[in-house]
């Protein structure tokens with residue numbers, strides 16, 4: 009029992025609104041000061057700081073920076089125009105644009121909250137003008153923002169790859185399929201609701217191939233970013249970390265010289281944003297590492313693994329249990345933090361059950377995004393509701409069909425490995 | 437208190453009991469995973485010490501790098517933690533650079549030559565310097581095999597290494613060694629090498645037979661050329677602070693059991709290398725003898741590249757080595 | 766924003782961190798170019814990039830705390846009334862002060878006794894890890910300040926303008 013005290017401390021600290029990094033530090037310090045005194049504190053600190061002194065983690069600030077550059081560079085607008093000519097003519101036009109835009113933006117940035125915030129400001133007012141209700145607009149904006157971190161590149165994909173010891177490139181390739189499926193099911197849900205409620209297209213008729221091609225040429229630079237990253241990594245031209253740095257350089261060039269919206273004065277803002285976000289994300293990783301030490305020393309991963317194996321020997325049931333657990337935890341804890349804390353615990357167990365770690369990664373990443381849409385504490389839900397001024401009740405009434413759509417995707421990739429790993433196998 | 441007496445006051449009895457259970461807990465940290473030979477032999481050592489010490493010592497083995505290893509593990513030893521580190525001799529080289537010289541390229545043809553060198557006053561003096569830094573060197577003799585080249589084409593002379601990209605760990609000694617041998621060193625994490633060979637980024641790797649077999653590199657490259665350029669060997673170290681606080685008996689137990697463990701590790705390693713060589717031959721791997729003299733000559737410049745090494749150390753090593761070779765004839 | 770924080774410079778961690786981030790970015794980009802066009806890489810590049818990265822993290826961390834941008838679970842504070850919120854905030858700030866003081870003390874002890882050197886440049890890790898000590902020192906100061914603020918709000922009915 010004593011060995012579980014730090015977990016209890018962790019939850020108390022969470023509950024008291026202590027930041028996640030500090031909650032992890034606090035419970036770890038509690039363990040190493042009061043329970044296991046045989047470990048020198050110097051070692052604890054050494055591991056705390058050494059865990060982030062690692063080249064692969066450099067990819068994280070780079071991809072955060074690309075996302076930040078995107079806000080000032082005109083890339084978002086180019087992608088939005090492209091999405092509009094592609095799906096604007098369909099039923100519920102702007103809602104479809106909203107979904108597709110998240111998928112396209114996902115190819116560049118990896119933050120659901122940034123995506124949700126940006127589209128709440130730009131798209132939701134437009135949607136209201138076209139007759140969509142505000143809560144519906146908010147709901148589809150939040151729901152589709154769950155796609156961004158799943159479409160590569162994305163910080164969560166990188167973190168999972170490092171934790172599970174799989175290739176970042178494989179993780180990226182595989183994640184296209186779940187990302188595309190999420191976009192497709194959301195678009196189907198939008199379509200059904202739009203027919204029922206008579207939501208209109210945003211343009212009278214389908215864009216002509218010439219118009220589409222013209223818009224494609226305008227947006228091609230933005231679309232090249234993800235393509236270049238993936239190709240460069242596939243061909244072994246650069247490592248994921250270097251891919252991040254090149255993506256920064258490329259998006260700067262596109263912003264300065266192609267769309268010409270980016271100005272020198274934006275650079276300090278981009279850097280400052282990135283420094284702050286990098287600190288906030290990576291401090292969780294180093295705190296989680298120390299907390300992981302406690303778990304390892306108390307053999308808690310083995311205990312969990314053994315008790316899960318005692319409960320069932322079916323991967324089917326195991327994944328069901330893990331999915332329910334993750335959705336529950338995702339309701340309270342931000343996705344990236346849940347990933348850093350839980351992936352080291354769960355990956356060894358699923359491997360024992362013969363589940364491919366990349367397959368599990370897909371399940372994990374999609375799952376934690378769903379938690380961000382649900383009450384009581386979904387982070388994208390909060391972002392959108394506070395920006396567009398919608399109450400939680402109104403939001404929940406509108407978001408549930410989209411949550412169902414995403415759960416369908418989760419089930420598909422959980423129980424059909426060939427779907428989950430479709431894009432990975434396609435290219436290998 | 438001598439304890440046991442029926443009239444012994446309760447207080448005394450309890451302190452007595454405490455003394456009996458109060459044992460010295462020392463963590464043994466190594467990068468080797470459970471089924472690697474070094475870890476297997478260490479497991480026996482730890483069990484033997486715990487048994488022989490009658491509960492006055494409890495060594496706990498943490499294999500597979502669960503606890504800090506490498507530079508971090510060595511730092512724990514230096515800082516005086518209750519800690520034994522079993523890891524590369526090169527980590528001692530961060531503190532006393534000459535350790536890298538005495539484990540430098542192409543010095544030894546047999547394990548015995550190496551063991552004899554470790555007993556020379558030259559190396560004993562390094563151990564003394566290490567002690568001044570707070571580290572007691574218990575052993576330098578936990579070998580896991582000579583490192584050779586695994587490449588696409590067979591190698592017999594330095595000429596054959598020209599233009600070949602070889603993966604090395606992030607270490608200047610390895611970089612300079614491969615350079616001196618004629619190849620292009622490329623630094624990358626070992627797990628990336630399998631794919632890197634397939635993509636043609638590198639033409640081969642260097643390492644022991646065990647690594648060659650264990651990581652299935654034979655699926656990619658079929659030539660194993662016995663350059664024996666470096667010796668894979670671990671040092672066993674403990675903090676002097678911890679060591680000095682032990683009783684004479686405890687120290688004897690630890691020293692003797694680690695010595696036995698070293699023998700066990702050595703014998704098993706030799707046996708395994710033979711077995712693995714056979715298995716590799718069955719996989720179609722060719723073993724190539726190399727022109728050792730040519731490589732030794734080619735590698736001499738390596739010994740001039742490190743300004744932290746004691747000047748003239750190479751000549752001193754060669755002198756000692758000559759003596760050893762005479763004796764072992 | 767009040768005088769104390771203003772004096773400290775609202776964004777100074779971010780400006781300093783931006784410098785380190787720029788160094789990291791330039792070195793990594795440069796590495797790709799030298800490797801593919803000049804066929805070599807600087808052996809120190811990775812080490813400098815990682816070292817600057819660690820400074821970026823700890824400076825960003827301190828600023829993220831100061832600007833209340835660290836990710837947390839807002840269970841309690843979203844339920845409670847204003848008065849209760851202030852009391853929880855006071856409590857939270859005190860806990861963070863305690864933890865930061867501990868982390869400051871332990872990291873100072875660790876770095877002071879550190880003997881580790883880097884692989885390529887063979888320089889002491891002290892130059893990298895000092896960022897951790899500075900970060901926890903800054904957060905200690907900020908959290909004490911926040912504690913006083915929430916104490917005033919909770920018990921002295923003071924409405925601080927921010």
Ligand code: NA
Nearest residue numbers: 106107110152
């Ligand atoms: Na969207």
Ligand code: NA
Nearest residue numbers: 114156159161
């Ligand atoms: Na993304």
